[in-house]
Amino acid sequence: MEDISSYVQKNKERFIGELIELLRIPSVSADPAFSQDVLNTAEAVKESLLQAGCDHAEVCDTPGYPIVYGEKTVDAALPTVLVYGHYDVQPPDPVELWESGPFDPVVKTTEIHPEGAIFARGACDDKGQMYMHVKALEYMVKNNTLPCNVKFMIEGEEEVGSESLEWFIKRNQEKLKNDVILISDTGMISNSQPSITTGLRGLSYVEVEVTGPNRDLHSGLYGGAVANPINVLTKMIASLHDENNHITVPGFYDKVEEISAEERAEMAKAPFSIEKYRNALNIDEVYGEKGYTTSERSSIRPTLDVNGIWGGYIGKGAKTVIPAKAYAKISMRLVPDQDWVEITELFKKHFESIAPQGVKVEVKPHHGGQAYVTPIDNIGYQAASKAYNDTFGIIPIPQRSGGSIPIISLFEKELKSKTILMGFGLDTDAIHSPNEHFGIFNYLKGIETIPLFYKYFTELYNSDSRL
């Protein structure tokens, strides 16, 4: 039997080439203009699962974009790993800031990726990290080292709220039955210090609309006498944070999980350079909630950010207008034990209540999800830890991430199993930004590490069940 690392070395070029082909398809789920591309990507993923050795794979219809399902059964008595990932990607805009086409993948070396990185939208989030699992399966099947059963559930709506996923899971409880869920859609600290994400923030995403006069007005004739929806919107948004950058929505912090000084001290041990952080972003200073470090602000604390704002004349030149309407897209990152539905209601109630006379304000809830924490005494976590230790030669650090994968708490609720987040990306990979990329070292290291997770998880599972 051939060992995984030599198999990866031998097939390296093919693995990179196959991923590049997948990245060429612009599967932007947020924009209907790309809907055919999204569908084509689902087909391509199904094909790759069959070629990797799944007994069966299919493109399953949903009310939205389809979910690709695949499975390889070794023995019903053995545990089953369910791999989740997504084949859709974020919109590429602002396109003008990309150094190469977002859907025209190129391999370039960078300071952090001396062995090269693949630049394309979705390279890291999540086509690249999802495809590591496909190639890991290929190795295990080809070499008869697959120690357990495996199922794949790859969706196409993760970047727009996974709206069809719950519908699918509720209707396929038996089919999706598993002992642990494995996801690579997060990052790690660095290529020399791997980490495993043990916590994710929840999300509440809303759109707000401020309506003033029934038509755009001449700012000379009406300026100063009528509430200007843009000025009003800026005042309302500004009021959502106090002078300490605490969020002012009443009740917002009521259920926020209190983290002990010990835990905070433990987290603070993770290597972090504020200097490098500032330089990487070219900012003179960080900014955030008083009383917390940058790492804490972006992991264990809830936040509120405007993701988009628009109103009035935004074309070339000048137009002296008071617009009839102004809009903003606002998202809140939530922590355990905030409930996203409750927070969304609190926000809607508060934001509509602070509307001044002279305007009408409407808050439209968009989507959201709960925060999540994995206990590190879980055998899934332990298996992942041992796998990283083998391939990186160092024990991974458990870490809370600021991002959100809202569907994880849905998995726990519906499928009754824990999720392990084996991420191989880096914070500097620019996911959701222009010039997203994924290190070739990380891509191949992921393919090497995953089979070891299967090995250790099955061992721990069996010894566990013998107790």
Add this chain to the structure above:
Amino acid sequence: MEDISSYVQKNKERFIGELIELLRIPSVSADPAFSQDVLNTAEAVKESLLQAGCDHAEVCDTPGYPIVYGEKTVDAALPTVLVYGHYDVQPPDPVELWESGPFDPVVKTTEIHPEGAIFARGACDDKGQMYMHVKALEYMVKNNTLPCNVKFMIEGEEEVGSESLEWFIKRNQEKLKNDVILISDTGMISNSQPSITTGLRGLSYVEVEVTGPNRDLHSGLYGGAVANPINVLTKMIASLHDENNHITVPGFYDKVEEISAEERAEMAKAPFSIEKYRNALNIDEVYGEKGYTTSERSSIRPTLDVNGIWGGYIGKGAKTVIPAKAYAKISMRLVPDQDWVEITELFKKHFESIAPQGVKVEVKPHHGGQAYVTPIDNIGYQAASKAYNDTFGIIPIPQRSGGSIPIISLFEKELKSKTILMGFGLDTDAIHSPNEHFGIFNYLKGIETIPLFYKYFTELYNSDSRL
């Protein structure tokens, strides 16, 4: 000799038809895509001046769009009236809110315009009001009743700051020599109560840019830890007004002209219904600077309004991004004796000074102009007052307008003559808004009233100079 009103009645259909042809040309000066249309409009205006009876008319090149000049000399010993107007128009957007094409003029009756109104961009501002002067000249020339000399100066950059006008005036002092400047680019109270604008607000228009991180960021990984340019921009704009809606830019009010209680009481006599005002705009309440009435807020007080704002993801769906940049277009309406250049500097200095750490802020001055006031004892004002009294049967009320015609103070400085603002539009004509229109009653009444201004002005001028 035929009297003006019967001449107008006889030629009514032709007058409307000619204006409609002029309105068909989309002379949007703010958008380079329409540059050929702007040039074509200048030619059309020149032709109309020659047909109306000018001895001479020409399209004069400038560094920007050309200025149409025309003249009719009766006797060098007689006074000269210089008519100013503009043939360019505001952008039509938002186009989807127009009930008929902005450049496809239609005549419809409305509650306020039972005799019909012409709906098109520029119908009132300013093609329609400018063309009244062309048709008034036609009448006076045809009937040998032109009592003085007349010159026309019709520009094509009024909606974008009249940048070439100063250049042109400075080079044509002799050619533009006059005794009074006549402009119809303002409104009046109502068709039963005419008014003459004796004051205009000045303007300072700027664009601001807030730059945060060097790229768009994932709001999950960076949210709460990095200054979000949109959140920062909203806080900065919100801080520009205090709880009484006073503008907080230091020094902003230092030179604001103080209006006596008597003057304010005099202005308060102008008929105004807050009820009708609210209903016309479909707002539940007015909004503005504490201690002033709606009429005062929109005439004798300076203001600050955001005319446009944009940043982040503004497409369909959701994108959880912290954008690298956010922008706003901001304009300030100024009153006598605020200097627009000084106010622009005060704003720039203040706005850049309140930028928090973590972002860079840049203020780009756009354009502006000084406020203006016409004394009502001026013979030009008296002539206009008598003219309105003859055609409307009621003495017009002197009124301050909130709008700006920045070039008027330039005229006074360079050409040493006063400007009389004989406006015939109504506030409800929706200038700068979708469905702009101009009442046929107002259009024809203007054509009837203007020759009377010439008559009275010449009489008063002669009796004056005999003193």
